[in-house]
Amino acid sequence: MEFTTIKGFRDILPDEISYWQFLENEARKLFEVYGFKEIRTPILEKTELFKRSIGQETDIVSKEMYTFQDSKGRSLSLRPEATASVVRAYIQNRLYQKGGIQKLYSIGPMFRHERPQKGRFRQFHQINVEEFGDPGPITDAEQIIMIMELFNRIGLSDDLSLNINSLGCPRCRPSFREKLKSYLENKREELCSDCKRRSELNPLRVFDCKVESCKKTLQDAPIILDFLCEDCKEHFSSVQKLLNEFGIEFVVNPGLVRGLDYYTRTAFEVLTEELGAQNAIAGGGRYDGLVKLLGGPDHPAIGFAIGMERTIELLRKKRRIDERSPDLFIAALGEEARKIAFSNAIRLRKKGIWVEMEYEDKGLKAQMRRADKLNSKKVLIIGEEEIKKKNAILRDMRTGEQKEIDLNRIEVEI
RNA sequence: GUGAGUGUAGCUCAGCUGGCAGAGCACUGGGUUGUGGCCCCAGUGGUCGAGGGUUCGAGUCCCUCCACUCACCCCA
Numbered sequence: 189m190e191f192t193t194i195k196g197f198r199d200i201l202p203d204e205i206s207y208w209q210f211l212e213n214e215a216r217k218l219f220e221v222y223g224f225k226e227i228r229t230p231i232l233e234k235t236e237l238f239k240r241s242i243g244q245e246t247d248i249v250s251k252e253m254y255t256f257q258d259s260k261g262r263s264l265s266l267r268p269e270a271t272a273s274v275v276r277a278y279i280q281n282r283l284y285q286k287g288g289i290q291k292l293y294s295i296g297p298m299f300r301h302e303r304p305q306k307g308r309f310r311q312f313h314q315i316n317v318e319e320f321g322d323p324g325p326i327t328d329a330e331q332i333i334m335i336m337e338l339f340n341r342i343g344l345s346d347d348l349s350l351n352i353n354s355l356g357c358p359r360c361r362p363s364f365r366e367k368l369k370s371y372l373e374n375k376r377e378e379l380c381s382d383c384k385r386r387s388e389l390n391p392l393r394v395f396d397c398k399v400e401s402c403k404k405t406l407q408d409a410p411i412i413l414d415f416l417c418e419d420c421k422e423h424f425s426s427v428q429k430l431l432n433e434f435g436i437e438f439v440v441n442p443g444l445v446r447g448l449d450y451y452t453r454t455a456f457e458v459l460t461e462e463l464g465a466q467n468a469i470a471g472g473g474r475y476d477g478l479v480k481l482l483g484g485p486d487h488p489a490i491g492f493a494i495g496m497e498r499t500i501e502l503l504r505k506k507r508r509i510d511e512r513s514p515d516l517f518i519a520a521l522g523e524e525a526r527k528i529a530f531s532n533a534i535r536l537r538k539k540g541i542w543v544e545m546e547y548e549d550k551g552l553k554a555q556m557r558r559a560d561k562l563n564s565k566k567v568l569i570i571g572e573e574e575i576k577k578k579n580a581i582l583r584d585m586r587t588g589e590q591k592e593i594d595l596n597r598i599e600v601e602i
Numbered sequence: 603g604u605g606a607g608u609g610u611a612g613c614u615c616a617g618c619u620g621g622c623a624g625a626g627c628a629c630u631g632g633g634u635u636g637u638g639g640c641c642c643c644a645g646u647g648g649u650c651g652a653g654g655g656u657u658c659g660a661g662u663c664c665c666u667c668c669a670c671u672c673a674c675c676c677c678a
Contacts, residue, residue, distance in 0.1 A: 469678065471677080583637075
């Protein structure tokens with residue numbers, strides 16, 4: 189085959205689309221009652237935006253972005269995540285001048301040049317939520333409650349677990365970082381080669397390591413929660429209190445570290461055991477310093493992203509979302525009948541009725557088989573007999589009952 | 603970037619120590635005039651991932667390449 193999708197990119201085919209629409213629709217309905225409004229930003233941005241927000245040293249920016257020069261020599265990148273673009277839009281369009289809190293969501297493709305595997309693609313889709321302007325723990329809890337409610341509504345809550353952590357703030361994180369760094373320095377010989385590298389660049393990430401010896405070494409490592417300043421401590425315990433109050437189960441995981449530099453305080457992840465190595469189907473957290481860092485006002489913010497491919501894979505594994513099926517199939521016998529069928533199909537569709545028919549000259553049996561395959565609820569049979577009598581036979585495909593009806597009364601009968 | 607696995611019909615796969623390219627599902631038609639599902643019969647459909655080598659003969663053995671999958675890594 190000469191033309192195929194490029195590596196890590198894929199077609200989402202019609203037989204999968206009911207799942208996508210279901211997920212999107214449920215998300216939109218839920219977000220709406222929480223006061224979130226949709227925003228759509230470009231998928232292409234100046235490279236610098238991502239470098240500044242996500243962090244120069246992160247894997248996403250240093251080796252996973254689709255970056256190229258345009259004809260004027262400017263460096264552009266396909267977005268690897270949504271937050272940077274939404275923050276940019278918030279600042280550029282002065283959304284903060286509308287006053288109060290801005291609640292935004294966005295759905296669309298992201299791009300990362302990684303080696304594809306189960307649950308990981310180079311083009312993938314996220315449902316993204318961002319909220320600007322409120323520093324308090326209520327907002328944190330509200331977003332977590334909302335995301336868990338979404339998973340509950342689509343029927344996945346039994347298969348998911350929620351992890352939360354606090355990453356501190358610029359006042360308290362540095363001292364923890366130093367402490368951890370020196371701890372790792374002393375234990376350097378016990379760490380795997382990856383963790384040796386991590387302990388230099390981004391020491392928090394060693395907590396993600398899956399190597400047994402590293403896990404063991406880290407058992408006695410300092411944890412961030414012991415280093416939180418009073419404000420961060422207070423904030424985090426309020427979040428937990430609220431989650432408890434509203435019956436949200438969670439695990440405090442001090443090893444939960446988000447890979448992007450901009451996170452502060454609350455971080456959370458929704459995990460599943462069912463999808464192999466890529467087990468996070470949603471993740472997010474607070475990023476109080478980012479708006480200012482990108483040139484906006486010093487506004488706090490919090491957000492999360494849901495991985496749509498992963499959610500849908502889990503959804504397909506756990507339940508069936510039925511496709512819609514036609515309301516009526518018109519089986520016509522002969523040239524004259526087909527004309528009548530066609531004009532009636534057009535007429536009924538104007539009224540919002542899903543009508544299918546056979547366009548070729550085929551026997552009734554073949555047409556019935558086709559109607560059955562399409563899972564049509566009813567079949568209208570028009571043949572020479574019926575034309576003479578100016579009526580048609582309406583068959584209910586589930587019960588097998590059929591009756592003669594007047595052609596003008598089709599919409600009433602079905 | 604590293605490692606392992608897999609490429610045969612639209613899909614899922616069988617094909618033994620080398621000897622005529624197969625099954626199930628799907629699709630099309632039929633099982634007496636104009637009635638679906640179940641059943642029965644028949645038919646369409648293949649550059650066996652690509653190229654090279656060994657051999658009288660290669661889907662099968664050897665080499666090279668390509669693609670896909672999973673894992674590491676990273677993350678949604």
